[in-house]
Amino acid sequence: MSFELHIPEGWSQVKLSDLGEVNRGRSRHRPRDAAHLYGGPYPFVQTGDVKASKGRVTQHSQTYSEEGLAQSRLWPKGTMCITIAANIAETGILTYPACFPDSVIGFVADESKCNVYFIEYVFRLLRKRIQAQATGSVQDNINLQTLERLLFPIPALEEQNRIAAVLGELDDKIHLNYEINQTLEQMAQAIFKSWFVDFDPVKAKMNGEQPEGMDAATASLFPEKLVESELGLIPEGWEVSQLENLVDIASSKRVFAKEYLEEGVPFYRGKEITELSKGNSVTPEIYISEERYQELKDKAGAPKEGDILITSVGTIGNTYLVDSDDKFYFKDGNLTWVKDYKDEEIPYFLMEWFKSAVGKCAIENIKIGSTQQAITIKSLNGIKLVNPSNDIHNNFTNLIEPLYRKHRANIKQSIALANLRDTLLPKLLSGEIELEGAGVVEENDVVNRLLKQMDFGVKFRPRQESIPEGSFGYIRLSGTFGSDGGTFVSIPKAVQALTKITSADGIYGEIAGNAMTENVLSGTVEIVTNNIIPLGVLNKICTAVFGKKTPIKSRNAVLLTSIHQAKNKTLDGIMNEQAKRFAFLEQSTMDEQEFGESLRYLESIGVVKCEGQHIALLDTIVQH
CATH class of the missing domain: 3.90.220.20 (DNA methylase specificity domains)
Known part of the structure; x- marks a missing residue:
């Protein structure tokens, strides 16, 4: 049984069993829930674990004991799990040896014939069509015979490796973001538990010690005594409040x-x-x-x-x-x-x-x-x-808020990456996009696409008279971009567009298309934003928008977006916003010297106006 897919020239259609071992998992003991089978050192992966894996099984909710292993099988790392009951045709590749029940089929790839990650991506593309073959009445299911009837399109192994590498780099970043977020969640919960459940800072002070990992100013906010309350011992001066x-x-x-x-x-x-x-x-x-x-x-x-x-x-x-x-x-x-x-x-x-x-x-x-x-x-x-007291609430918020913002930024980035992966997947498997050699990033193509896709506020105005007399934010020049007319840039629109393409939910990945090749995805091109836009692309965008004689480099661009996003447009407010944005982007933040120099430069070219402690984006400049 083949699917109605365009098969590129040179590709073939094969059965899964032609590419390696295909067998059901084992769970022979009855009853299956016998307690002595569980609680040992051997991972036991179930259908729900595969469904939640997003392609790579990195965690499990149950383990087998020695007795459990004896009536099952330990499948090797790299086995592709395929669910055949309850959650139909969900797939995930084991990142460690594990057992699984007979509601899961295991595929062990012959590495001389196929790349298991490529095969898993093919399954993702065909999942809905495979699910349509489900034969169960009470609970949908498929079986080995269903899989045996299916024909899968595959190219030569070298091409499989290239396609799997491109899509795999996206999945690597998505999984890395997931792991980072797990750590961020654990950090936030550990701080909460220490401060508000175990009262560690108070107990340290009761013992005459400095609270571990806490500066003196924050430590001074905590009392040195625990008192009785209706919820048990709590720090002195704190309250028991109803929600x-x-x-x-x-x-x-x-x-x-x-x-x-x-x-x-x-x-x-x-x-x-x-x-x-x-x-x-x-x-x-x-x-x-x-x-x-x-x-x-x-x-x-x-x-x-x-x-x-x-x-x-x-x-x-x-x-x-x-x-x-x-x-x-x-x-x-x-x-x-x-x-x-x-x-x-x-x-x-x-x-x-x-x-x-x-x-x-x-x-x-x-x-x-x-x-x-x-x-x-x-x-x-x-x-x-x-x-606790309001001061401690404020300190906790200041400590935890960056963790939450980074967590949210990672989620948005992962969604953008997943959308890009899912856009590329059918194009790569249909031959619509071909990966040549190592893959070269066509930066100019990406720049042109972004400039066409987004409104950067660039307009041509033919006469000097079109500029209102004394209008705040214009630069008067003679020549091509001056009295004889020229190209004008609406700064708010330009910065809003820059904010869009340099944010975690930016559209860069959605329109980059076949320019998204291995150099970008593997990180060999320098990354400047919390999306996957290379530094060179951002610099070229700024040059195209603001002009060659007013170069705005990537760090200036991030500062402009910080000014745009900051709720408090004072120096302190923008300083704090840029620190947060650079931290999200995993870049070094501007120190006071760089911050001051960048602001003065942006003011000198007519993009911002510094008035005492307040900073404002100007309305329009002539591109020059």
């Missing part, structure tokens, strides 16, 4: 099924918030109209940056911190809305509290229902927690 005294807790207004649309403003339920809480992208299944959204927002508000949504029916307690880019509404009853902080803005404190063992226990204690569990607004309001 309702810290925030408003509400639900959404009712949206009826007849109002659901296939496009518009996303409408989320518990399943979407659960996926977002895991750092996954979401493709909305339901929308409402823009008019209905605005009506609901005007009457009762809509989720905004810093709000928290909690899954409240069925799967309970998953939390999502709303981002500044989010625009959606949500289903009443399924989700609970934490908003309108009453004293201090403490979203990170509350997010970490909900994730902590203390928070999870509190949520567990207020669940109601047996068939389908739920939590209520009333019960949430009544939860009590240890509440």
Whole structure:
């Protein structure tokens, strides 16, 4: 059985069994849940683990004992797992030896014939078509015979290796971002637990010691004594507060099924918030109209940056911190809305509290229902927690906020990379894009695509008279770009476009097409942004937009985007914003000297205006 795919010239169609060993996993013991089979040193990968692996199995939820291994099989690292029941045709390549049950098929590639990563990418492309072959009635499933009937298109091994390398570099970065985010989450939770559960800084001071890893100014905010409270011993001066005294807790207004649309403003339920809480992208299944959204927002508000949504029916307690880019509404009853902080803005404190063992226990204690569990607004309001001083809240926020921002930036970058990978995948496997040799980055092609795709605010004006007399932000010149007319640049538009292409959710990857080859993806081209735009591309964009005589290099461009993004347009506010942005981009931040020199340069070429402590982007310059 072949699929209706364009097969490039020189490619062949083969069965999976022609390329290596194909066999079902083993789980011979009955009953399968016998306790003595589990809890040992041998990883036991199940269908859910494969589905969650995103192509590479890096973790598992169960292990086999020696007895478990004896009735199963330990498959080698590099085995491709293929699910054949429940989650159909999901695939993941083992990154370590592991066992799996007979609901998973293992493919061990003959390395002289195929690249297992290439074969896994073919499976991704064909997944929906394979799923259509599912034969189960109660629970969909496929079998070895189904796979044996399928013909897979493959090129020569050298071409397989090139395609797998290009797509694999994207997946490598996605998995690296995932691992970094796991570390960031652990760091945030460790700090929360130390400060607000174990009270380590207080206990250190009680012992006459300096709190570990804490500067003297922060340590001075913590008391030196624990006192009794209704929640046990807590630091002196801290309070036991009910959640309702810290925030408003509400639900959404009712949206009826007849109002659901296939496009518009996303409408989320518990399943979407659960996926977002895991750092996954979401493709909305339901929308409402823009008019209905605005009506609901005007009457009762809509989720905004810093709000928290909690899954409240069925799967309970998953939390999502709303981002500044989010625009959606949500289903009443399924989700609970934490908003309108009453004293201090403490979203990170509350997010970490909900994730902590203390928070999870509190949520567990207020669940109601047996068939389908739920939590209520009333019960949430009544939860009590240890509440520190405002100064400690502020210090915790300042410490944790960069971790959250980096976490969110990594998620956005991974989504962009996944979109690029999924765009390239069918093009590479159909021969629409060919990889020649090592792959050369055609920077000029990418620059031209970006300039055509985006509005950088560049316009030609033929007469000097078109410039208003005394207009703030114009540079008057004679010659081609002066009195005889010239090309003018709207600075706000230009910087907004620069912000777009240098941000984690930038569009560079979406339009780069076949210019995305191995040099970029392997990191051999210098990276300057939290997307995959090379330094040379960004420099050429700046030259094309602002002109050769007013060169704006990549670090100047990031500073301009910092000025654009900063809520506080003072020197201190912009200094803080650029430090955050460069940190997100994994670049060294500007020190005061470089910051000052860059601002003075940008002012000298007419892009910004420095007025005391305040910085403003100018309106327009003549490109020169």
